[in-house]
Amino acid sequence: MADFIVSLLTGLSSAAAMFLVASGLSIIFGVTRIVNFAHGSFYMLGAYIGYTLVQAIGSTAVGFWAAVLIAAVAVGAIGVVMEILLLRRIYRAPELFQLIATFGVILVIQDVTLWVWGSEDLVGPQAPGLKGAADILGKPIPEYDLALIAISPLVLVGLWALFKLTRWGTLVRAATQDRQMVAALGVNQRWLFTGVLFLGSALAGLGGAVQIPKGGADLLMDFNILAVAFVVVVVGGMGSVFGAFWAAVLFGILQTFGIQILPNSTLVLMFLVMAVVLIFRPWGLLGMPETLGQAHPGPPEQPLRPALPRVRILGGAATALLLALPVAHLVLPQLVGAFTLVLVIEIMVFVLFAAALHFIMGPGGMVSFGHAAYFGGGAYAAALLVKFADAPFEIAFWAAPVGAALLAFLFGWFCVRLSGVYFAMLTLAFAQIAWAFVFQDMPGSVLRTFGIADEFGAPLKITGGDDGLNDIWPSAWAGTRIAYYYIAVGLSVAALWIMRRFLYAPFGYTLRAGRDSPLRAAAIGIDLTRHRWLAFALSGAFTGLAGALFLFSKGSVFPTTLEIARSFDALLMVLLGGVQSLFGPIFGAAALTWLNDLFSVLSYWRFLLGVTIIALVLLLPQGIVGFAGTRLGRRLRLARPEEITA
Amino acid sequence: MTAPAGAPVLGLTGIDTFYGRAQILSGVSLEVRRGEVVALLGRNGAGKSTTIKSIIGLVRPAGGEISFEGNAIQGLEPFQISRLGLGYVPEDRRIFTGLTVAENLEVGRQPRRANAPEWNHEKLFALFPNLAAMTGRLGGLMSGGEQQMLTIARTLMGNPTTILLDEPSEGLAPVIVEQVAKTILDLKAQGLSILLSEQNLHLSTLVSDRAYIIEKGSIRYEGPMADLAENEEVRGAYLMV
Numbered sequence: 001m002a003d004f005i006v007s008l009l010t011g012l013s014s015a016a017a018m019f020l021v022a023s024g025l026s027i028i029f030g031v032t033r034i035v036n037f038a039h040g041s042f043y044m045l046g047a048y049i050g051y052t053l054v055q056a057i058g059s060t061a062v063g064f065w066a067a068v069l070i071a072a073v074a075v076g077a078i079g080v081v082m083e084i085l086l087l088r089r090i091y092r093a094p095e096l097f098q099l100i101a102t103f104g105v106i107l108v109i110q111d112v113t114l115w116v117w118g119s120e121d122l123v124g125p126q127a128p129g130l131k132g133a134a135d136i137l138g139k140p141i142p143e144y145d146l147a148l149i150a151i152s153p154l155v156l157v158g159l160w161a162l163f164k165l166t167r168w169g170t171l172v173r174a175a176t177q178d179r180q181m182v183a184a185l186g187v188n189q190r191w192l193f194t195g196v197l198f199l200g201s202a203l204a205g206l207g208g209a210v211q212i213p214k215g216g217a218d219l220l221m222d223f224n225i226l227a228v229a230f231v232v233v234v235v236g237g238m239g240s241v242f243g244a245f246w247a248a249v250l251f252g253i254l255q256t257f258g259i260q261i262l263p264n265s266t267l268v269l270m271f272l273v274m275a276v277v278l279i280f281r282p283w284g285l286l287g288m289p290e291t292l293g294q295a296h297p298g299p300p301e302q303p304l305r306p307a308l309p310r311v312r313i314l315g316g317a318a319t320a321l322l323l324a325l326p327v328a329h330l331v332l333p334q335l336v337g338a339f340t341l342v343l344v345i346e347i348m349v350f351v352l353f354a355a356a357l358h359f360i361m362g363p364g365g366m367v368s369f370g371h372a373a374y375f376g377g378g379a380y381a382a383a384l385l386v387k388f389a390d391a392p393f394e395i396a397f398w399a400a401p402v403g404a405a406l407l408a409f410l411f412g413w414f415c416v417r418l419s420g421v422y423f424a425m426l427t428l429a430f431a432q433i434a435w436a437f438v439f440q441d442m443p444g445s446v447l448r449t450f451g452i453a454d455e456f457g458a459p460l461k462i463t464g465g466d467d468g469l470n471d472i473w474p475s476a477w478a479g480t481r482i483a484y485y486y487i488a489v490g491l492s493v494a495a496l497w498i499m500r501r502f503l504y505a506p507f508g509y510t511l512r513a514g515r516d517s518p519l520r521a522a523a524i525g526i527d528l529t530r531h532r533w534l535a536f537a538l539s540g541a542f543t544g545l546a547g548a549l550f551l552f553s554k555g556s557v558f559p560t561t562l563e564i565a566r567s568f569d570a571l572l573m574v575l576l577g578g579v580q581s582l583f584g585p586i587f588g589a590a591a592l593t594w595l596n597d598l599f600s601v602l603s604y605w606r607f608l609l610g611v612t613i614i615a616l617v618l619l620l621p622q623g624i625v626g627f628a629g630t631r632l633g634r635r636l637r638l639a640r641p642e643e644i645t646a
Numbered sequence: 647m648t649a650p651a652g653a654p655v656l657g658l659t660g661i662d663t664f665y666g667r668a669q670i671l672s673g674v675s676l677e678v679r680r681g682e683v684v685a686l687l688g689r690n691g692a693g694k695s696t697t698i699k700s701i702i703g704l705v706r707p708a709g710g711e712i713s714f715e716g717n718a719i720q721g722l723e724p725f726q727i728s729r730l731g732l733g734y735v736p737e738d739r740r741i742f743t744g745l746t747v748a749e750n751l752e753v754g755r756q757p758r759r760a761n762a763p764e765w766n767h768e769k770l771f772a773l774f775p776n777l778a779a780m781t782g783r784l785g786g787l788m789s790g791g792e793q794q795m796l797t798i799a800r801t802l803m804g805n806p807t808t809i810l811l812d813e814p815s816e817g818l819a820p821v822i823v824e825q826v827a828k829t830i831l832d833l834k835a836q837g838l839s840i841l842l843s844e845q846n847l848h849l850s851t852l853v854s855d856r857a858y859i860i861e862k863g864s865i866r867y868e869g870p871m872a873d874l875a876e877n878e879e880v881r882g883a884y885l886m887v
Contacts, residue, residue, distance in 0.1 A: 167752060174742045174753045181740040184702050185754045186728035186804050288744070 002137035007256045009136065012152075013145035015252030017043075019152045020207030021225055022232035022244040023159065024200035030176040030239030031196045034087065035421060037102040037568070040226030041109040042201045046075045046208025047124075047217035048117050054125055054212060061129035072206035079201025083194050089618060091193075096367060100575045101617045103568060106222060107610030114219060115604065121219075124212035144213050151210060155203070156245050162199075163241070172196060176239050223564055227432055230369075231274045234425040237287020246285060267436035271429040275414060278426050282418050311583070322348075322489050326482045341485050342553075347593045348492040349550045354573035354585035356542035359499050362579045363508055364535050365515030366416070369424040370431025371543055371570050373411065376562030377434055378404035378544025379551040383469040384462070393475040393552065400548030401541045407434070408540020409533075416532040419518075431567055439559040441465040468558035472551060488549050495542050500582060502538070511535055576616060654713075655680050655808050655839045656701070656732070661710035661720075663693075663700045663863075670696045671863045673710070678808065678841050683834050685854035685871060686843045687885060693863040694843040695737050698812045701841075702734040703727045715807065731759055733806030737813045737843075739797040743786030747777055750785050750796055754803035762807040763836045770799045773832060791822035798829060808839040815846040827852045847885060851875050859884045 025039045053067035086101050130147055133140035163169035175182045175192055183189050208221070215221075232251060236243025251270055258269045277285065307315070325344060329336040353375055360366045381403025385391040391399070411430040415423055436442070444459035454460055463469070478484055502508055514521040514528040521528055551557050560566065569592070577588020595612060599605035656678040663671040671693050678684045688694050699705040701712055703724040712720045719727050728734065742750050751767065758764040771778035774795040780788070788796065794814055801809055811830070815823045823846065830840060830853040844850045850857065850871065857874045859867035861884050867874070874880060 167755075170745065170749050170752050174745055174749075177742050177744055178740055180704055180724070181736065181742075182753060183724040184704060184728055184734045184736070185800065186725050186756045187753070188723075188725045 002139050005137055006139045006141055007260070008253060009141055009145060009149060011253035011256035012249060013148040013252070014255060015248040016148040016152045017207040017211040017225070018228055018232050018251060019245050019248035020155060020210070021204050021229045022236065022248055023155070023241045024203030024207070025229050026233045026236065026239055026241060026244050027172075027203070028196055028200035029233070029421070031172055031179075032087070032091075032193055034098045034102070035424070036200070037099060037226070038082065038105040038109065039102075039200070039204050039229060040222035040224070041106050042075050042079060042204035043208040043225045043229075044113060044217070044219070044221040045078060045109060046071050046205030047212055047215075047221060048113055048122070048208075049074050049205070050209030050212050051122050051124060051217050052117075058125065059128060061127070064127050064129075068206065068209040068212075071209040072202045075205025075208070076198040076202030079197040079204075080194055082201075083197035086614060086618075087197070088190065088193070096579070097575060097617065100572055101614060103572055104610040104613035104617065107606040107613070110219065110222065111604045111607035111610070115607075117217070119219065122217040124214070124216040127213045130213075148210060148214075152245065152248070155206075156241065159241050168192075168195065227428070227564055228270070230425055230428055231270055231432075233284075234422065234429070235274050235277050235284055237284030238421060239288075240284070240286040243284055243286030267440070268433055268442065271433040271436070274429045275426065275433075278418065278422065278429075279414060282422060284422075307583075315583075319493060322493070323486075326485055329482070338481060341481055343594070343597055345485055345488045345549070345553050346597075347590050348488050349546050349553070350570070350573060350589040350593045351586050352492040352495055352549070353543055353546040353570050354577065354589035355496055355499060355582075356539045356546065357570045358574045358577075358579070358582070358585040359503070359542065360532075360535050360539045361574055362582070362584070363503050363515065364511045364532060364539075366419075366532060366536065367424045367571075368415075368539075368567070369428035369571065370434075370564075370567050371427070371539075372562045372564070372566035373427075373431035373434040374404040374408050374540040374543035375547040375550070375566065375570070376438070376557070376559070377407045378547030379557040379561055380438060380463065380469070381544070382548050382551055383472050383557045386472045387469055388462075393473075393478065396472075397474075397548050397552065400551065401544040404544020404547060405537050405541035408543075409537045412533050412536035412540070416529055416536055428564070428567070431562065432564070435559060435562040435564075438463045438562055439465060463559075466559065468556055470556040472557070473555050474552045478552075484553060488553065491545065491549065495545055496586070499542060503582065507531070507534075572613070576613065652679050652681070654678070655715060656841065657711075657713045658697070658701065659711045659713075661697070661700055661707045661712065663696055663705055663707045665696075665705075669863065671700065671707070674700075674860065674863070674865055675710075676841075676858050676865060676868075678839050680839050681834065681837055682856065683830060683840045683842060683854045685850040685857040686841060686860060687845070687847070687850060687857055687874075688843075688860040689845065689885065692860045694845075694860055695812055696863075697860065698734070698737075698810045698841070698843050701727075701810060702732065728804060728806075729756065731762055731805070731807040733801040733804050733809035735798050735801045735809060735811045735814065737816065739790075739793045741785035741788070741793045741796055741800075743784065745785055746782050747785065747788075747796060748781040750800050751803050754800035756804040758805045759807070762805045763838070764805050765802045770802060773829065774799055790817055791819065791825070794818060794822070794826065795829075802833075806838070808841070809833070811840060811842045813843055813845065815844060815849050823849055845885075847875075847881070 021039065021043050025036060028034060028036050028039070050068055050071035053071055054064055056067070058064040058067045082105055086105070087098060090098055090101060127144050127147070130143040132143050134143050134146060163173055171182060171187055171192055175189065179189060228251075232244055232247045235250070236245070236247035251273070254269060254273060255266050258266045322344065325336060326341060329338070329341055353371070357368060357371045360368060378400035382396045382400040385396040385399045411427070415426045415430070418426055441459060441461065441463045443462040447453065447462070448459040452460065473479060474484060478487055510521070510526055510531050514526060514531060518528055547561065550561070573588035573592050574585045575588070576592060577586065578584030595609060599608045602608060654677050658677070659675050661671050661674040662669065674693070674697055676684070676686070686694050686697060696705060700707045703719070703722055707720055710720065711718060714727070714730055714732055717730060719730065742753065745753070751770070776792055777795055777799060780792070785793065785796065798811075798814070814826050818826065827849050830842065834840060834853070842850065842854060854871040857867075857869065857871045858865050859880065866884055867880050
């Protein structure tokens with residue numbers, strides 16, 4: 001019994017940071033409809049700034065808590081700066097475009113933090129006055145844990161009072177439901193949004209600062225907490241602070257007991273719980289359905305139409321250039337080096353990946369935050385077949401798209417029932433399950449529970465965890481650089497062409513109809529769920545194909561191929577290229593892969609990339625391909641006269 | 647009251663509004679004078695709501711001019727237009743369903759202005775006795791008629807000089823429509839100017855001084871409401887379904 005109570009308390013204390021970060025994310029989303037990817041970075045900044053302040057003034061109990069609060073306010077101020085300088089300019093941009101901007105902010109903050117505080121993990125100082133352990137039923141429990149347990153309810157009550165008892169809070173709740181109406185009643189939303197960004201960011205900063213004595217500060221905190229915060233928000237219900245609280249408590253307790261029952265399984269467990277909750281309550285425990293008819297602020301999307309002759313010619317020329325490149329390499333090796341071929345292979349891999357994601361995102365209207373699951377999943381399927389079944393290249397290669405399609409078929413069954421942000425979050429959750437499955441080598445662990453282990457009783461290496469799977473190469477006939485180049489270019493171009501055919505076939509029309517008006521599509525007898533499911537699986541297959549090309553070009557595969565950052569990369573490529581055009585993902589992927597390569601030799605390449613992304617967002621709010629719709633693009637006859645957007 | 651009765655308060659000149667590439671309004675011109683109730687009549691999809699939304703700034707007109715109390719307001723943000731004293735009562739009521747009646751009223755509250763009647767809870771509850779008994783009820787748990795009263799009351803909390811009423815009779819029982827008519831006349835008696843978009847000819851005849859008929863995004867008829875009520879030919883051409 002005492003053990004149980006102590007575990008419960010430990011669980012509750014670990015819920016504190018989760019709740020603080022998640023409630024901030026939830027509040028920001030509720031009012032601005034922006035999924036703030038940079039929220040994890042604010043948490044990380046809270047920890048670093050808090051660390052520095054605690055070093056300076058935190059020797060007394062008063063000083064320590066003052067340092068924590070100042071850190072929270074400082075991070076809130078950073079959130080305000082982001083809102084005023086960046087978000088405010090793009091609220092009218094197409095939906096989801098703000099995602100890219102906040103993604104740029106993540107990269108900038110990562111490098112600024114690295115530059116200011118260095119790459120070493122910082123070990124947090126203990127809180128003065130709370131260094132000891134309290135005795136609970138004969139078991140010791142750190143006093144600081146008890147302080148953390150107290151913080152969440154205090155903040156919850158504070159937020160409740162703020163939202164329920166002040167005019168500002170009433171306006172925020174009203175704006176969460178209907179921003180337009182609030183504006184029409186004479187409320188200047190701009191300052192409402194700024195205030196919300198301050199509050200939400202400060203909560204993230206507070207979460208980061210209060211956990212210093214337990215976890216310190218490190219550079220991986222941002223993505224680590226982001227996935228957790230997303231799950232808490234989604235399970236609690238987007239926009240619901242109480243929901244975030246109960247979900248954080250649930251996961252805090254789940255983590256503590258999960259470790260005891262199934263070590264190495266906490267992540268998987270967390271995402272499984274999320275999947276189960278969303279199946280029964282698609283809008284989370286305390287969330288409300290997304291209001292239909294709240295039109296997004298951007299201009300209406302242009303319909304997809306056959307490409308203009310000039311665009312077709314450009315496409316053909318680009319393909320011809322790609323096919324001629326190895327010849328140029330043989331004739332003029334000084335001009336077209338071997339590295340150029342390697343870079344083009346990589347670009348084609350990501351073009352295919354981005355196009356496959358765009359397949360469901362653009363025409364399907366389904367934004368997946370977790371498409372790396374099918375990229376890495378496909379690669380692992382092929383690699384495992386090579387490693388454990390000695391499958392030849394020619395067979396293993398095709399296991400990637402097939403395996404990825406099956407995975408997408410399975411995950412898709414759950415996801416396609418939801419829409420909007422809930423769909424996005426569920427895809428993220430499944431991707432994290434897949435990542436944890438590989439990273440923690442679940443198959444090895446499971447085999448060991450059946451008594452199958454190596455001679456020392458340790459789990460067998462199946463996925464290899466962090467070490468990945470190595471030494472997986474194509475057959476000799478395909479192994480030369482030029483042969484593999486033609487395989488990669490040929491298969492990607494063919495796959496792009498097939499996807500294009502799908503989108504101009506009745507299947508594609510149906511998808512777009514369902515995206516633009518689900519109710520009307522259903523009313524004319526379209527089984528929308530089935531079409532979306534099929535599209536999801538198809539997209540998974542093409543993504544898996546990209547994964548196979550990637551695997552055999554590198555000769556190895558690591559869990560990083562399934563991680564969140566990889567999914568976000570693909571998302572970034574699609575959004576940066578322009579969701580409204582089939583050429584968007586191609587340009588986006590090519591530009592981003594090239595930029596990555598260009599900047600990667602520099603020490604602060606993330607900063608540069610982040611700034612470039614932010615600049616692109618501000619200058620080309622329709623994505624790179626949106627350029628065709630500008631006056632210059634029209635003059636070059638890349639778009640129809642009526643398709644001017646700027 | 648600063649401006650003399652009968653002077654123009656709200657004027658639209660040649661308003662063009664598009665949704666994407668589809669032109670919804672072409673050259674809409676109309677005028678509301680101080681203390682007047684003006685009906686904007688038309689069938690479904692004729693452009694009534696778009697006219698109202700163009701005035702309050704929820705939709706941006708591509709061309710034309712809108713003046714309110716002597717200010718050019720086209721291109722301003724909705725909150726700026728609203729703060730000049732122009733109240734907007736939306737077509738589908740748009741009650742904040744998660745907020746109580748009192749909180750819904752709070753969202754609408756704005757400082758009082760010199761040239762408009764001032765509203766507070768007591769005065770509103772005298773006008774809408776039903777609301778007085780349910781200040782703590784969630785907006786989402788009210789009947790359609792109660793919501794219609796609340797949405798008007800919420801707009802009045804901004805102490806407007808003029809209100810835009812978008813199809814207040816939509817979906818309401820005839821007895822409630824009578825109440826809406828009484829409310830409109832009450833507000834008129836307090837000196838408010840009202841632009842009423844309606845399909846319900848009965849309600850419009852009861853309350854309006856003048857009327858415009860809009861059809862396919864253009865004004866087709868303009869005249870005193872009493873004349874329109876007797877002009878069967880015009881009614882048949884533009885209003886009968």
